[in-house]
Each structure stands twice: as structure tokens, then as C-alpha cells.
Amino acid sequence: MSSADVTGSRRGFVLVTSATIVAGVGGYAITTILARGLGESYGLFAIFWSALYLVAGALSGIQQEVARATQPRTVTPRRPASVIVLALGAAAAAMVLVLVSSPLWVPTALGSEGWALLPPLTAGAGCFVLMTAAAGTMYGTHSWRVLAAFIVLDVAFRLLLVCILLPLGVGVVGLAWAAVVPYGLVLLVVVLPAWRTLFASSQLDVSYRAVTANVVRTVAAAASTAVIVSGFPLLIGFSSAGDDARMVSAVVFALTLTRAPIVVSTLSLQGYLLVQFRDHRASATRLMLRLFALLLLAAVLLAALAWWLGADAIVWLAGEDFRLPGWYVAALVGTSVATGWIMVAGTAALARGLHGGYSAGWVLTAIVAVVIMMLPIDLLVRSTLALGIAPLVGLAVHILALLRRRRRLELADPEVQ
Structure with missing residues (x-):
């Protein structure tokens, strides 16, 4: 790796991490403002936001x-897929899927204002969908400054609209639009001015057929990620019909609060890590192991702090209704390392194709988590087991896939290290 590559990677890490921290603070501010401003109606907005x-x-x-898949544009004998066409097609498909499936979940999930x-x-x-395609192109082309602005302005526009x-x-429906409109504003303000840099100079390295098959698999994995994150x-609410409502509320609140430092941070950096694993394959294993060690150290320190002060x-x-045992607060923090590990290993596997x-x-x-959460045992125990074991x-599947690929490469080229 050249010194320029190292410098660029470090600069990208600093920019993306800083933007993610700013966006995280802004997200907490939006949540607090809405909770205080909406009162009892906040529950409906929270359900919309969750959906x-x-x-x-x-x-x-x-x-x-x-x-x-994004690479600098080159002359190829076979015309590769276009990010724009892929994004527009996927966006249309996502909207149709939401509309067609809506009768199955709107009346029960969103309540009386669900159709609005x-x-x-x-x-x-x-x-x-358009945002994710644009962000993916930014990661693939190492457009770190544009990406940082993209991340920050999304939250900044949302915070501004909510405050206005x-x-x-305007009520929950108006605020729902305030949560969605920033997507379009960021596309107009950030993506359009950088159009030539992002799209005219880059292309996907696969055909439409291949990229569609890959997207289907990555979306299936991302949907499963959403189950555990x-x-x-x-999932707790669905599996806790017989549990004390106060305890369920306390667990959900603690879950959101305590796992964010490791889980959300790792999730936000997946795009950055993916291009690092893709572009620097010789050092990918060392990077993955270092990240494993860093996440473990962070989890141990934060879990100890949570046991001492978390409850x-x-x-x-x-309030007192949200009091939980200290061991459980520590367990929520400690088990977050397992989620961080699978995110890192999964990103490494995806970078290898x-x-x-x-x-x-x-x-x-996702399947293991659902099965454990359906067991007839105490809520604190089953949620700890699900978050720790699943x-x-x-992770074992991802590591096995990486090891098998390495073995195939070694058989093909004995000098592979």
C-alpha cells in the first residue's frame, strides 16, 4: 500500500467517523425533542420511525x-451495469413492495393514522434506495468529503424541519414527512452537484444480472441484520405478550441506550471497512483481527462501567420504573461485541465477493435470535442469550466462508500468504 493510499484511508476514516458522531448526536437530539414535544403521540411516531x-x-x-462493485470507469468489452439504472429500478421495486404489502401490516402496526x-x-x-446507491458510490470512489457532508446534512435537515x-x-403525519423529506434534500444539495465526480467517472464491475443477484443476497442479509439491530x-415486544409491560419498556429503553456505542458505530463504518477490505486484501486479515481485539477491549471496559453505573x-x-439489574445492563453492553464482530467479518466476506x-x-x-426469543424463559435471560449467541x-459461518476461500486460493497458488 502506498503512502498516499494510507493517508487517504486515514483521512477517510477521520471524516466518516466525525460525520457519524455528529449525525449520532443530532439523532439523539431529534429523538429527545420529539419525545418531549409529542407526549403520548410520540409512540405512534416511534412506530413509524421503526417501520x-x-x-x-x-x-x-x-x-x-x-x-x-464501484470502480473507476474503464473501457471494457462488456457494458457493465449502471448505478443510476440499478438505483431507479430498486427504488421503484421498494415502493411497490411497501404499497402492495401494506394491507397486511398497516392496520395493526400503525394504528388509526396508519393509512395517512x-x-x-x-x-x-x-x-x-437512491441515498444508499449514492452513498455506496461515494464509498467505492473514496469520495470522503462528499460522503461526510452527505451524512451530516441528512440529520441537519431533519433536525431543522422538526424544530420548525x-x-x-402539524402532528405525527406532518412530522413523518419532516423525517422523510431530508432524503430528497440531500440528494439535491449533495449528490447533484457531485454528479460528474460520482457517476460519470465510475462504473460497476459486474453486469445487471450479476449485480441484481448480489443485491438480492445482500438485502436478505441486511434484513436479517435489522432483526438483530x-x-x-x-422482536422483544412480539415475544413478550405475557411479560410485565414495565419490564418490557425498561428492557427496550436500555437496549437502545447501551448497545449504540459499539453496534451503531460499527454499523455506520461498514461501507468504509468494505472498501478497505476490498482494496487492501493483503492486510485484510490483520485488519479484521485488530478490529476484533479493539471491539472486545471496548466491550469489556464499557460493560464494567455499565455494571457499576448503568442501572x-x-x-x-x-425514572425508577426503568430500573434493571446491574448485571443485565452490563450484559447488554458486553454482548454487543458479538454483533460488532459479525459485522466486521461479514463485511470482509462481502468484500471478497x-x-x-x-x-x-x-x-x-436472525433465525437463532427469533428461536431463542420464543423460548418460555425469563425476558432478561432470553434476550441476553439471543444477543450473545445468535x-x-x-460469525462462525462468515469465518468459515473466508477460510474456505483462502484454502481455494492456496490450492490454486501455493505462494498465497
């Missing part, structure tokens, strides 16, 4: 494949 990001979590698989919330949810799904519309009393609170901190933030192993690992993770099962 939107479950869809977004699945569609983020498009970003991963675009980031992996369907249009912003549908528009949000379509715009998010909330005092006007953004969708896990919904009281949660009570200070949310191991779409089958990547998808299989995440799908198996990602490790998927």
Missing part, C-alpha cells in the same frame, strides 16, 4: 454491494 428504518435497514444492502402514514413511508423507502414544524402543531425491540444512569434518565456466505451468516443469526453462530 421506516426496518425497511431502510434491509435496503442498506444495496449500499454495500454498490460500494463493493403510508405515503411518507413509501416515499421514504424509494428515496432511501413541531411548534406549528434496529428490529430487536420489535442508576438509566433511572436518572427515565462471498455473497452466499455473507447472507447465510446473517440469515442464520451473532456468534453467524
Whole structure:
């Protein structure tokens, strides 16, 4: 790796990490403002937001494949797939899927205002596909400055619209549009001015048929990721019909609060890590092991802090009804390392083009998590087991896929290190 490559990688890491931190702070600010401003109506907005990001979590698989496949434009004998055509087709498909499936889930999931919330949810799904394709191209072409602006402005526009519309009393539906419109604003403000840099000078390295097959597999894996990350609170609610409502609320709140430092941070850096694994294959194994060690160290330190102060901190933030045992707060933090590990290993597998192993690992993770959460045992115990065991099962699949590929390469070339 040249010194210029190293410098560029470091600069990209700093920019993307800084933008992610700023966006995270902005996201917490939006959540706090809406919770205080909407009161009892916040629950409906939170359900809409959860539904939107479950869809977004699945569609983020498009970003991963675009980031992996984007290369500088070259003359090739076979015309490769276009990011623009892929994005427009996937956006249309996502919107149709949301609309066609809506009778199955809108009345029960979104309540009395569900049908009014369907249009912003549908528009949000379509715009998010375009955003993920654009972000994937930014990762693939190492357009770090544009990407950082892309990440920050998305949250900044949303925060601005919420602050303007909330005092006007627009209600949940109006605020739902405020959550979705920033997708389009960022596309206009960031992507269009950088059109030539992003799209005219780059292309995908596969045909439409191949990229469609790859996207289907990465989307399946991303949907499974959403089950263990953004969708896990919904899984808790679905599997906790006989549990104490106060305990369920406390667990969901603690889950959101304590796992974000490791899980959300690793999730946000997947695009960056993917291009690092793709572009620097000789050092990919060392990078993966270093990240494993870093995540483990962070989890141990944060878990110890959570055991000592976590329960009281949660009570200070949310009230005595949200008190949980210290061991459980520590367990939520500690088990987040397993999710971080599978994200890193999965990204390494995807960078090698191991779409089958990547998808299989995440799908198996989701299945194991669902099975454990349905066991007739205490909520604290089964959620700890699901969050700790399920990602490790998927991690084993990803590692096995990587080892098999390495073995095939060694057989083909004995000098492969």
C-alpha cells in the first residue's frame, strides 16, 4: 500500500467517523425533542420511525454491494451495469413492495393514522434506495468529503424541519414527512452537484444480472441484520405478550441506550471497512483481527462501567420504573461485541465477493435470535442469550466462508500468504 493510499484511508476514516458522531448526536437530539414535544403521540411516531428504518435497514444492502462493485470507469468489452439504472429500478421495486404489502401490516402496526402514514413511508423507502446507491458510490470512489457532508446534512435537515414544524402543531403525519423529506434534500444539495465526480467517472464491475443477484443476497442479509439491530425491540415486544409491560419498556429503553456505542458505530463504518477490505486484501486479515481485539477491549471496559453505573444512569434518565439489574445492563453492553464482530467479518466476506456466505451468516443469526426469543424463559435471560449467541453462530459461518476461500486460493497458488 502506498503512502498516499494510507493517508487517504486515514483521512477517510477521520471524516466518516466525525460525520457519524455528529449525525449520532443530532439523532439523539431529534429523538429527545420529539419525545418531549409529542407526549403520548410520540409512540405512534416511534412506530413509524421503526417501520421506516426496518425497511431502510434491509435496503442498506444495496449500499454495500454498490460500494463493493464501484470502480473507476474503464473501457471494457462488456457494458457493465449502471448505478443510476440499478438505483431507479430498486427504488421503484421498494415502493411497490411497501404499497402492495401494506394491507397486511398497516392496520395493526400503525394504528388509526396508519393509512395517512403510508405515503411518507413509501416515499421514504424509494428515496432511501437512491441515498444508499449514492452513498455506496461515494464509498467505492473514496469520495470522503462528499460522503461526510452527505451524512451530516441528512440529520441537519431533519433536525431543522422538526424544530420548525413541531411548534406549528402539524402532528405525527406532518412530522413523518419532516423525517422523510431530508432524503430528497440531500440528494439535491449533495449528490447533484457531485454528479460528474460520482457517476460519470465510475462504473460497476459486474453486469445487471450479476449485480441484481448480489443485491438480492445482500438485502436478505441486511434484513436479517435489522432483526438483530434496529428490529430487536420489535422482536422483544412480539415475544413478550405475557411479560410485565414495565419490564418490557425498561428492557427496550436500555437496549437502545447501551448497545449504540459499539453496534451503531460499527454499523455506520461498514461501507468504509468494505472498501478497505476490498482494496487492501493483503492486510485484510490483520485488519479484521485488530478490529476484533479493539471491539472486545471496548466491550469489556464499557460493560464494567455499565455494571457499576448503568442501572442508576438509566433511572436518572427515565425514572425508577426503568430500573434493571446491574448485571443485565452490563450484559447488554458486553454482548454487543458479538454483533460488532459479525459485522466486521461479514463485511470482509462481502468484500471478497462471498455473497452466499455473507447472507447465510446473517440469515442464520436472525433465525437463532427469533428461536431463542420464543423460548418460555425469563425476558432478561432470553434476550441476553439471543444477543450473545445468535451473532456468534453467524460469525462462525462468515469465518468459515473466508477460510474456505483462502484454502481455494492456496490450492490454486501455493505462494498465497
